[in-house]
Amino acid sequence: MTSSLDTREEEAPALHTTCGGIEFRNPVLTASGTFGYGEEFDALLSLRSLGGLVTKGISPQPRLGNPPPRICETAAGMLNSIGLENVGVEAFAREKLPFLRSCGTRVLVNFFGTTFDEYVDCGARLAALDGVDGLEMNVSCPNIKQGGIEFGRDPTVLGDLVKACRAVVRKPLWVKLTPNTSDIVSLARACADNGADAVSIINTITGMAIDVRTRRPKIATVFGGLSGPAIKPIALRMVHQVRREKIPIPICGIGGIQDGIDAIEFLLAGASCVQVGTQSFVDPASAERIVREIEEHCRAQGVSDVGELIGALETGK
Amino acid sequence: MRYFDARVIENRSLGGGYFVLRLGGCESLTGSRPGQFVMLRGDWGRDPLLPRPLSLLSVAHEGRADLLVKVVGKGTALMERSPPGSRVSVLGPLGNGFPVPSADVADLLVAGGVGLPPLFMQAESAGRLGMANGSEMLYGARTSRDLVLLGEIRALGIALRLATEDGSLGRRGRVTDELEARLDHWRAAASPRRLRIMACGPREMLWAVGRIAQSCDIECYLSMEEQMACGIGVCLGCAVAARTRPYLYVCKHGPVFPAAEVMAYAPAASTSQSEGGAQ
Ligand SMILES: Cc1cc2nc3c(=O)[nH]c(=O)nc-3n(C[C@H](O)[C@H](O)[C@H](O)COP(=O)(O)OP(=O)(O)OC[C@H]3O[C@@H](n4cnc5c(N)ncnc54)[C@H](O)[C@@H]3O)c2cc1C
Ligand SMILES: Cc1cc2nc3c(=O)[nH]c(=O)nc-3n(C[C@H](O)[C@H](O)[C@H](O)COP(=O)(O)O)c2cc1C
Ligand code: FES
Numbered sequence: 118m119t120s121s122l123d124t125r126e127e128e129a130p131a132l133h134t135t136c137g138g139i140e141f142r143n144p145v146l147t148a149s150g151t152f153g154y155g156e157e158f159d160a161l162l163s164l165r166s167l168g169g170l171v172t173k174g175i176s177p178q179p180r181l182g183n184p185p186p187r188i189c190e191t192a193a194g195m196l197n198s199i200g201l202e203n204v205g206v207e208a209f210a211r212e213k214l215p216f217l218r219s220c221g222t223r224v225l226v227n228f229f230g231t232t233f234d235e236y237v238d239c240g241a242r243l244a245a246l247d248g249v250d251g252l253e254m255n256v257s258c259p260n261i262k263q264g265g266i267e268f269g270r271d272p273t274v275l276g277d278l279v280k281a282c283r284a285v286v287r288k289p290l291w292v293k294l295t296p297n298t299s300d301i302v303s304l305a306r307a308c309a310d311n312g313a314d315a316v317s318i319i320n321t322i323t324g325m326a327i328d329v330r331t332r333r334p335k336i337a338t339v340f341g342g343l344s345g346p347a348i349k350p351i352a353l354r355m356v357h358q359v360r361r362e363k364i365p366i367p368i369c370g371i372g373g374i375q376d377g378i379d380a381i382e383f384l385l386a387g388a389s390c391v392q393v394g395t396q397s398f399v400d401p402a403s404a405e406r407i408v409r410e411i412e413e414h415c416r417a418q419g420v421s422d423v424g425e426l427i428g429a430l431e432t433g434k
Numbered sequence: 435m436r437y438f439d440a441r442v443i444e445n446r447s448l449g450g451g452y453f454v455l456r457l458g459g460c461e462s463l464t465g466s467r468p469g470q471f472v473m474l475r476g477d478w479g480r481d482p483l484l485p486r487p488l489s490l491l492s493v494a495h496e497g498r499a500d501l502l503v504k505v506v507g508k509g510t511a512l513m514e515r516s517p518p519g520s521r522v523s524v525l526g527p528l529g530n531g532f533p534v535p536s537a538d539v540a541d542l543l544v545a546g547g548v549g550l551p552p553l554f555m556q557a558e559s560a561g562r563l564g565m566a567n568g569s570e571m572l573y574g575a576r577t578s579r580d581l582v583l584l585g586e587i588r589a590l591g592i593a594l595r596l597a598t599e600d601g602s603l604g605r606r607g608r609v610t611d612e613l614e615a616r617l618d619h620w621r622a623a624a625s626p627r628r629l630r631i632m633a634c635g636p637r638e639m640l641w642a643v644g645r646i647a648q649s650c651d652i653e654c655y656l657s658m659e660e661q662m663a664c665g666i667g668v669c670l671g672c673a674v675a676a677r678t679r680p681y682l683y684v685c686k687h688g689p690v691f692p693a694a695e696v697m698a699y700a701p702a703a704s705t706s707q708s709e710g711g712a713q
Contacts, residue, residue: 118587153668161437161525173668181680188661188671190484195663199670202681335712345483398663399475399483401525 129233130415131422132408134168136367136389138289141253142170144423145380145408148371148394149174149227149253149293150199151344152404153218154213158397162405168390173215174255176229178241189335191326192308194345194373198338201258206242218248223331225291229255232262236278241285246327251289252359253280254313257297257320257342259375269304276307283312283416290320291369293317296348296355305359317369317392318359319352340420345395353386360428367398375403377410384426435463435528435666442520443498450579451505452548453514454491460499460524466490467531468687469657469690473665474513477521478564480510485525487520487662487685489551489634491559502583504548528665529689532632532655535560541569541666542616543592546609546635547580552633552657552690554583557592566591566694568627572616574609574635578602609635610642617650632690633657641700644693654693660684669692 132143146169154159155170162281164170182202204212209226217224226243230236236254243252255280256269268278269292279292292303292308294320305316321342326335334340352372359368370388373395375376380391393404400406415423444456463472468490475485486509492500505511516522532552535541541560543553553571560566574597575581581603584703587594596604597612605612613631620629633643634657647654660672667686674691676682677698 151664151669155665157668158668160435173670182670184672184675185673185681186661187673188663190482190661190670193480193483195484197663197671202670202673234644346480395483395663398669399485400523401664401666 122307127196128421130412130420131424132412134390134423135269135429137204137251137291139169139223139225141323141390143168143408143411144390145404145411146171146223146225146369146390146392147397147404148392149255151394151397154209154217155224156213156216160222162402164407164409165220166223167418168408169225169250170220171225171227171253171392172209172217173203174201174227175203175206175209175239175243176201176230176231177206177235179203184337186336191343192323192347194347195320196324196326196336196341196342198336199340200338206239210246212245218236218309222272223250224248225251225253227253227255227293229258230270231258231260233281235280236268237281237285238292240282244288246262247364249288250325251291251314252286254279254292255293255320257293257295258346267295267297270298272300272303272307275304276311279308279311279313289314291315291317293320295320296309296322296351301355302358302362302364305364306362310388311357313366315367315369315389316359316364317371318356318388319348322348322351332347339349344373346373348373349379353382356383357386357430374407375399377407377414380411381414385428385430387428387430389427435526437525438462438520440499440524440570442516442518442522444518445508445514445516447514448582450582451514452580452582453503454583455500455501455503455513455516457499457522457524459497460493461497462501463490463493463524463527465495466493467622468528469531469552470527470529471665471689472501472524472528473662474528476512476516476524477514482695484663485665486510487511487659487665489657490670491551491554492501493555502548502554525665526640530687532556532657532690533630535563535569536563537565537568538627539630540620540625541631542613542631543569543571543633544609544613544633544635544684545573546574546633546639549633549635549657550583550640553632554587554590556632557587557590560592561590567593570595570616571595572609572612574598574612576600577578608642609640610639610646613643613646617646617652628653641697644697644700647693648697655690656693656696657689658691658696659689682694
């Protein structure tokens with residue numbers, strides 16, 4: 118005779134989740150800029166085991182990126198200033214997409230522009246491609262027509278940008294928010310009000326590091342984006358702030374996730390799925406391991422469907 | 435390229451902060467080329483976070499691989515203290531490697547400080563092909579304490595010439611002084627074999643070697659270093675300015691580059707003498 122506990126253990130917990138108009142086999146995706154175009158990781162983990170992957174950010178034209186040094190390690194994290202270097206829409210469609218079409222997991226393409234028109238043009242062209250399940254807009258890009266201020270910092274500008282892209286993108290459209298703001302909730306609301314399907318929270322946090330011997334910044338552009346475990350508490354806080362305000366679109370949580378427990382914290386805070394970024398450099402097979410760890414946690418806690426965890430945070434309020 | 439767990443089977447201190455880490459379980463590295471490297475991370479929790487790039491020193495049968503490491507910071511200090519049995523994760527082999535030795539070419543292998551490993555492995559591979567006696571290694575560092583594995587290098591059958599900045603062993607001066615002297619010698623000897631230079635060491639040394647090669651119109655390869663996060667061409671962190679494209683990636687297009695590819699952006703020759711030796 119099997120005890121009830123045994124039966125529970127035999128039944129695999131349901132891991133599939135839906136976020137922003139896309140169904141995923143589990144809530145673990147890989148983050149833009151940390152997973153190339155997927156192909157590079159094919160020999161290192163099973164792409165089919167992942168919920169999905171997000172490509173390196175694509176712009177209408179190829180971009181060269183910033184001068185070196187571009188990265189440096191910091192306490193429990195790293196700074197990067199890659200400069201959004203990428204192959205451009207055309208080369209992406211020609212050289213990278215054929216692999217992605219058959220890679221066995223959901224594909225979101227991260228994209229950006231330096232003007233309104235570039236965003237709209239890039240979004241429309243990418244959404245038209247077969248094999249692209251959805252788009253993620255990176256709005257942490259300087260607006261060259263407005264003094265280089267990031268599009269994603271002002272809710273009004275952001276709302277207009279989302280609306281313009283929404284009009285041409287007939288596929289799921291997610292917006293990846295910048296944490297370099299004092300009001301993440303207004304940014305998320307601007308996305309929801311203008312037709313975005315989900316928000317990804319968060320992109321990197323602006324930071325810097327100094328080499329005291331040479332008295333120079335450790336990366337050439339002086340400031341860079343901080344990622345890794347160091348930013349996780351901030352990312353969690355922002356996910357939860359948006360969730361608490363009942364913004365009517367789902368959240369994809371990102372920032373410093375290293376293991377299944379970190380991922381579950383994001384689900385509890387209100388994310389419907391998560392992305393693993395810097396950790397793929399630390400341990401290139403980690404996204405697959407994190408899926409297993411979430412499953413193990415669900416089993417151990419008697420959670421039969423991972424959906425039960427989403428937003429299940431108890432604050433006692 | 436594979437991602438796998440290996441074990442430290444021996445950790446041999448060479449003094450002066452240098453040590454040789456012998457790993458077992460590296461069958462996946464069989465067939466690696468001199469100049470290729472691995473991303474290595476110990477079982478040390480979250481700090482330091484990123485794996486560290488290390489060149490292969492030697493890859494032998496039965497999954498054995500040797501690395502020569504110098505302690506410069508947290509990660510290398512933790513490696514130095516890793517006892518036999520410690521688990522490490524390894525991603526590799528990565529990068530391209532040096533051109534293969536050839537019977538009609540005399541290779542001058544120029545190593546500065548902890549830039550030795552890829553050239554050691556190149557000499558080892560020349561030895562295996564029966565070509566070690568046609569090449570020579572020029573090895574320089576700050577002091578004699580920074581010149582390591584001398585017996586092992588000689589055992590490869592390659593001529594070895596040393597330089598130290600303090601004159602404690604070999605020529606007093608920089609390894610590039612020795613290189614110029616050897617080039618004079620080879621030209622005077624009017625050898626029928628073509629000369630070729632391969633170098634690895636601190637960046638100032640590489641630029642100096644590159645300039646010498648350019649001025650003598652000699653084929654030259656430089657093994658470069660840059661800060662790395664992924665080692666496989668996805669983070670785009672390890673960019674170096676290049677001639678044929680704005681940037682090349684050390685981990686993917688290198689670490690070995692034809693000197694002409696990267697020299698175009700080298701700073702003009704400086705009078706600074708201080709960075710010619712060890713890192
Ligand atoms: C392709 C490649 C092959 C390498 N092969 C070897 C090798 O065979 N043996 C070996 O001992 N080292 C090698 N290095 C250098 C080695 O990766 C660094 O010394 C190591 O990452 C330092 O880690 P750490 O945590 O000890 O130092 P950190 O605490 O990260 O840094 C300490 C100091 O070292 C400097 N430093 C850090 N990384 C580098 C780097 N990549 N190059 C130069 N200085 C650096 C920092 O600026 C700082 O001043 C190689 C580097 C590359 C890119
Ligand atoms: C090297 C590097 C490159 C990145 N490139 C992009 C990018 O092109 N577009 C984007 O939206 N985010 C980019 N990011 C941000 C990540 O996708 C992620 O939001 C951030 O790193 C936080 O997650 P993490 O702490 O798990 O890394 C990049 C991050 C890193 C470290
Ligand atoms: S180290 Fe990531 S691209 Fe070279």
